Amino acid sequence: MIAAIKTEHARKIVLKEVPAPHLVEGEVLIKVEYCGVCGSDLHAYTHAKGYEFVEKPIILGHEISGIVVDCYDSSLERLNGKNVVVESMHYCNECSNCRDGRFSICEKNQVIGLHFNGGMAQFVKTKAEFVRVIPEGFSLRTAALSEPMSIAVHAVKKAGEIKENQVVLVQGPGIIGFFVGLVCIKKGAKVFISGLEQDDKNRLSQAPVFGMIPQRADRDLLDQKVDTMFECSGSGAAVKTGISSLKKGGKAVFVALYEQPVSLFLTDLVRNEWPIITSYGCDPSDYSSAFEILKEYEKQIETIISYYPLSEINQAFQDSFKQEVLKPVLVIDEAEGGIDCEFE
Template sequence: MYYIEALVKTEEKNKFTIENIEKPKLEEKEVLVKVSHCGICGSDLHAANHDKGYEFVPKPIVLGHEISGTVIDVADKRDLDLLKNNVVIVPAKYCGECQQCLSGEFNICNNISGVGLHFDGGMAEYIKVLPEQLVNIPSSLSLEIAALAEPLSVAMHAVKRMKGDIKGKDVLVQGCGIIGLFTAIIAENSGANVTISGLERDEEHRLSKAKLFSIETEIVEASNKNMFHYIFECSGSSAALETAFNRIHKGGALIMVALYKDSINIPANIMVRGEIDIISSYSSLRVDIEDSINLLNTQENKFEELIDIYSIENGDLAFQHARHQKVLKPIIRL
C-alpha cells in the first residue's frame, strides 16, 4: 500500500494535521493527477469553521478544489494521450441526467457534488478525477497561476450573466475578496466603468490590489453616493446587499455572486418602482474556466501580485492568514 502526504481537516473546528493517507486507486475511466498547487477558497474556510450550510462536509476530509497539476496515470488506455498534460480541474461532478444538465446548465445540476467538499480534494499530493474534469493549460502558463483559473471562472460566469449588456455602464463590485476583485477585473475588461468597494481594514492587503488593474476603489465607511447601473454583490454581507438597492439606477440590476449566512430583507417596493432586477450567479461552466485560463495567460505578471504561496507544512498557517484576511489569495504548493 502506497501512502501520500495530505493536509487533513480534522473533526475539530479550524484544526489541520499533516497525514499520510492512502494513494488514490484508479477505477474505471479515472485519471490520476499529481497536484502542483491548490488555492484556499471561501468555501474551504466555511467548511473548516463548521459553518451553517456546510454540515454535509465529512470530517476528517482533504479540502481543496482550486487545483492545478499534471496527469501521471490513466485507467483506460484510450486516455493515454492525457498523460503528462498540465491541467486544472473542473471541481464539480454532474449527473448528466437532470433537467439542468440536459439544458447545459451543469453548474446548477440537481445532483451536483464537489471535489474537496463532498469527498477528498486537492490539498494532497495526488487526486483522481474523470477525464471530463480536466482542462488543459498552455505551456506558457505556470501551474501556480493556473490554480487561479477556477475562482476566476466564478467571476467570469457572473459577468457573462449580464449577457453582454455591460459595456460603457457604471458598475460597482461590493466586496474585495478574490471573487470580488476578479469580477471587477473581468467587468473592466468588458468595457464597464468599474469601482470596487471594501472596508477600511481591507485597504492594505486586499482593496489596494485593484490599483494593479487600474480599477477605482471606494471605502464602505465613507459617505458614498455615486449611483450605478449594475452592482455585483460579492461581499456576502446581508447589510451590504440590502443597502445596495439605494445605489442602483432605475432599470438597473443587482447581481448576487456571494452566499449569505444571515437572513436578508429585500426592499421590494424600491425594486418594483424602479424595475430593478435581481440576477443570481453560481459557480461556473467549463467554458468559463477555459476563458479564465486565456485571461491568466495574457496577464500572468499582474495576477502573480495577488497570491501568496505556502508549503503544505504551513497549510494551517495559510488557513489562519486567509481567515484573518492577512492575504488576498493563499495557495498551497504540494
C-alpha cells in the same frame, strides 16, 4: 502520500500520511502542484452554517493544478503527462439542467474537496471528463486560479451584456470580487470595488493595479448611481447599500453565499425594476475565457497571490480568515525531497 486532513474539530487541519487514491474506471491520477484556498474551504474549516453537508475527515481543495501521472486504462492515455486543472463542479450530464447546458446547477452536482476528497494533498484522483488540459505556455502556478476566474466569468455572463463605459460596483474585495471586476474592466466598464476601511491595506490598495477604483464603504460615498452591482461580500448590510446604489433599471447580481438570512423591502425593487440575478459556480465553457484573462493579466495577478508550502496550511487558513492576505495558494511540493513536516 501526504495529505491535509480537515478533522471533525472546527479550525483544525492536520498533515497525515495516507494511501494514495486508487483509480477506478474513467479516472486519472494527478500529482498536485498548486491548490488555492477558497472561501468555501474557509466555511468548511470553521463549520459554517450551510456547510453541514461536508463530511469529516476530508481532504479539502478544489482549485487544483497539476500533472496527470497515471490513468485507469489506455483509453485515457492521451492525458498522461499533461498539465491540467480539475473542474470543481462534478455534474451528472443527465438531468434536465445539464441537458440545457446549465451545469453549475446540475441536480446532482458535487464539488471536489467538499463532497469528496480534493486537492490539498500530493495526489488527487478525478474522473477524466472533469480534467481540462492547460493551454501551451500557461504556467501551473497561474492555472490554479482558473476556477475562481471561471466563477467570475460565469457571474458576469449571468448579468447580461456589460457595455463599454457602463458603471459597475463590485462589493467585496476578495479574489472573486477582484476577478469579477477584472472581467468587467476587460469589457470596457468603469469599475468601483468596495470594502471596509480595514480591507484597505491588503485588498483595496491593490485595486488600481487592475484599473479599478477602490471605495471604502464605511467612509466613502459613491458619487454616481451604477448600472450593475455584483454582491461578492456575503454581508447582509452590504446587500442593502448595494441595492440602493443602482440606477433605475439597474441589475443586482448575487455571487456570494450568506451565513444569515437577509431581508429586502421588495417594493423598492419593484418600483425601480431592479432584477435580482443569482450566479452559482461555473460551467465548463467558462474555463476557456478564464484561461485567456489569466494569461493576459498574469503579471498583475501574481502580485495579489500569497504562496504557502503545504506544511504551513493552518497558517494559510488563519491568514485568509483574518483577511491578512488576498489569495492564499498552497505549493504542494516545494522541493524534490517532498514536504518537510511533522505528522499527527
